Amino acid sequence: xxRYPQRTWEFLSQGRxxxxxxxxxxxxxxxxxxxxxELSLSQPIWLExxxxxxxxxxxxxxxxxxxxxxxxxxxxxxxxxxxxSFAPEHTRQLPRPEARVAIIMPIYNEDAARTxxxxxxxxxxxxxxxxxxxxxxxxxxxxxxxQSWVTEELAWASxxxxxxxxxxxxxxxxxxxxxxKSGNVxxxxxxxxxxxxxxxxxxxxxxxxxxxxxxxxxIMEGNPQVGILQTQPIAVNRSTLYARxxxxxxxxxxxxxxxxxxxWQLGDGHFIGHNAMIRIAPFTEHCALPILPGxxxxxxxxxxxxxxxxxxxxxxxxxxxxxxxxxxxxxxxPPTLIDDLKxxxxxxxxxxxxxxxxxxxxxxxAHRFLFINxxxxxxxxxLWGIFLILGAISGLLFWEDGGxxxxxxxxxxxxxxPLPIWLFLVTLTFLLGPKLLAVLWVHWxxxxxxxxxxxxxxxxxxxxxxxxxxxxxxxxxxxxxxxIQTLAGRGVKWGAQVRADQETPWSVAVRNFGLLxxxxxxxxxxxxxxxxxWHFAWLIPIFLGLALSVPIAVFSSRSSWGLWARRxxxxxxxxxxxxxxxxxxxxxxxxxxxxxLQGDAFVATVVDPRFNAVHAALQRDRSGLWGVTxxxxxxxxxxxxxxxxxxxxxxxxxxxxxxxxxxxxxWSQHEPEKLAAWGLL
Numbered sequence: 001x002x003r004y005p006q007r008t009w010e011f012l013s014q015g016r017x018x019x020x021x022x023x024x025x026x027x028x029x030x031x032x033x034x035x036x037x038e039l040s041l042s043q044p045i046w047l048e049x050x051x052x053x054x055x056x057x058x059x060x061x062x063x064x065x066x067x068x069x070x071x072x073x074x075x076x077x078x079x080x081x082x083x084x085s086f087a088p089e090h091t092r093q094l095p096r097p098e099a100r101v102a103i104i105m106p107i108y109n110e111d112a113a114r115t116x117x118x119x120x121x122x123x124x125x126x127x128x129x130x131x132x133x134x135x136x137x138x139x140x141x142x143x144x145x146x147q148s149w150v151t152e153e154l155a156w157a158s159x160x161x162x163x164x165x166x167x168x169x170x171x172x173x174x175x176x177x178x179x180x181k182s183g184n185v186x187x188x189x190x191x192x193x194x195x196x197x198x199x200x201x202x203x204x205x206x207x208x209x210x211x212x213x214x215x216x217x218x219i220m221e222g223n224p225q226v227g228i229l230q231t232q233p234i235a236v237n238r239s240t241l242y243a244r245x246x247x248x249x250x251x252x253x254x255x256x257x258x259x260x261x262x263x264w265q266l267g268d269g270h271f272i273g274h275n276a277m278i279r280i281a282p283f284t285e286h287c288a289l290p291i292l293p294g295x296x297x298x299x300x301x302x303x304x305x306x307x308x309x310x311x312x313x314x315x316x317x318x319x320x321x322x323x324x325x326x327x328x329x330x331x332x333x334p335p336t337l338i339d340d341l342k343x344x345x346x347x348x349x350x351x352x353x354x355x356x357x358x359x360x361x362x363x364x365x366a367h368r369f370l371f372i373n374x375x376x377x378x379x380x381x382x383l384w385g386i387f388l389i390l391g392a393i394s395g396l397l398f399w400e401d402g403g404x405x406x407x408x409x410x411x412x413x414x415x416x417x418p419l420p421i422w423l424f425l426v427t428l429t430f431l432l433g434p435k436l437l438a439v440l441w442v443h444w445x446x447x448x449x450x451x452x453x454x455x456x457x458x459x460x461x462x463x464x465x466x467x468x469x470x471x472x473x474x475x476x477x478x479x480x481x482x483x484i485q486t487l488a489g490r491g492v493k494w495g496a497q498v499r500a501d502q503e504t505p506w507s508v509a510v511r512n513f514g515l516l517x518x519x520x521x522x523x524x525x526x527x528x529x530x531x532x533x534w535h536f537a538w539l540i541p542i543f544l545g546l547a548l549s550v551p552i553a554v555f556s557s558r559s560s561w562g563l564w565a566r567r568x569x570x571x572x573x574x575x576x577x578x579x580x581x582x583x584x585x586x587x588x589x590x591x592x593x594x595x596x597l598q599g600d601a602f603v604a605t606v607v608d609p610r611f612n613a614v615h616a617a618l619q620r621d622r623s624g625l626w627g628v629t630x631x632x633x634x635x636x637x638x639x640x641x642x643x644x645x646x647x648x649x650x651x652x653x654x655x656x657x658x659x660x661x662x663x664x665x666x667w668s669q670h671e672p673e674k675l676a677a678w679g680l681l
């Protein structure tokens with residue numbers, strides 16, 4: 001597709017990014033020069049070069065986040081989110097009658113009740129504003145578990161019946177789930193994409209309001225050059241203490257970073273893979289994911305596809321905009337530290353794969369920066385670890401050269417040479433500055449009441465910062481391990497994610513964090529005599545976090561602790577003070593119409609006439625497998641369903657004639673033992 005001529009925002013974005021580069025480079029270079037002067041007086045050249053290089057790289061990465069938050073703060077103070085006159089939200093247009101949007105939800109062995117509740121909330125929200133005629137819904141399953149598969153189908157049929165939405169809400173399960181979620185979306189585009197101009201991709205835990213969905217459509221209609229419009233999903237609805245802290249920090253600090261990202265990116269925005277509207281034709285034409293050369297895991301299929309798709313869309317000349325101010329977009333976060341780290345393991349591999357695209361032809365600089373920044377989210381961990389080791393070596397060399405490890409000598413050393421303390425304070429300012437700016441913004445905009453009040457807000461920020469400091473070394477160790485595993489050739493696959501609240505047992509916490517706790521305790525009780533007071537005191541927060549990793553993992557996973565914090569107005573977010581109707585409709589009572597499958601879903605689908613009819617209607621006759629399905633039907637009828645493994649059940653479930661035959665045969669049985677095997681006695 002022909003690239004659009006250079007637009008006004010492109011000239012502006014180039015200037016803004018030059019400023020960002022300058023703001024990142026100058027402080028990092030200045031502090032690097034000061035540190036170099038200090039190191040050159042007492043350290044060997046190899047130690048000086050390594051320490052200096054890692055410090056400058058890490059400080060530049062921290063600096064990028066600080067300046068983004070600061071710019072976001074200034075933008076919000078001006079009462080705008082970077083929305084100049086050329087921004088797409090200023091050019092809305094009433095949708096044409098023929099404008100069609102497919103809202104698709106790819107799922108994989110998910111909780112059907114939560115999935116259906118989210119779809120229903122979106123559907124009813126569009127229905128309430130009278131804009132449903134432009135939208136169709138698709139539940140796109142990759143589930144391999146027969147229990148999940150059958151439950152999804154019955155839940156879909158019940159939802160369509162409840163909403164009178166047959167023909168408006170569709171369900172399909174792919175027989176072969178190649179390329180995971182990206183393959184599922186690509187399969188939809190090939191099969192149904194020609195019938196729709198736009199699609200909105202939802203995760204299984206996503207919810208969006210009808211107003212937001214219709215606004216996205218209006219903006220797309222008024223801006224034919226836009227390929228992707230990405231909203232900012234807000235994390236909600238969790239009860240565990242860990243998830244509530246994550247919700248609080250994202251909701252409080254997120255607006256500053258979002259406004260700052262919007263300011264720097266403009267029409268070269270990012271895409272996070274869900275809660276976004278996409279123009280299907282250019283997406284299908286230009287965003288097919290390449291296969292990376294070389295062996296897995298860094299070669300082969302992309303594990304994380306969204307940043308790549310945004311980069312490919314922009315390379316083809318289409319704009320990608322981030323609209324954080326739009327609102328009405330939600331998701332749910334991992335409930336425990338372990339679940340969060342499992343997700344990070346997959347992201348680590350995906351983001352490291354992105355580095356292989358840095359030299360690709362035609363990519364825009366903004367997306368190359370996103371690739372680097374995403375990879376640095378995980379590469380920073382081993383770099384911090386190396387920096388700490390180098391610092392310990394530096395300290396040992398200093399004291400061997402005549403320094404003293406006593407507190408008194410530390411005081412006099414700091415008074416005589418305050419540079420290390422200043423470096424520490426500047427770094428701390430860049431790390432914690434965004435938190436202070438977020439509190440100032442909430443106070444300025446008079447939103448503190450939506451976080452439980454000023455006292456609760458400040459206490460929440462303090463406690464969240466303490467937890468973040470304690471967990472930082474744990475994340476550093478695990479992220480370093482993820483990078484090492486990836487470079488060593490150990491891959492990982494996307495699996496079903498934990499959506500509901502759950503607690504971490506002590507045995508699981510010890511299995512995952514026991515070694516870290518042992519190392520932390522060993523250091524705390526035995527390292528002072530080796531390192532001396534100065535470096536022992538310096539490293540206490542790190543090893544204290546490791547020592548506490550097991551109890552932190554256990555206690556932070558408890559919903560009782562999270563609910564206690566909520567009752568005491570700690571870690572509240574605005575969506576809990578004024579609950580949107582769409583979030584209220586996620587409650588179990590709003591999906592009480594769903595069938596309650598008791599026991600084996602395969603057996604229920606064979607035996608129950610309604611279940612059997614719904615399932616069979618969604619399958620096709622697989623004549624090429626009649627020999628196999630006939631043998632499996634005979635096995636099921638002779639030996640009972642309990643003798644069928646998952647693969648055999650999936651084969652039978654995927655054949656319409658086999659399921660109809662089994663249903664008739666089971667109801668024709670007369671032997672009590674065989675009837676009992678199917679739950680009929």
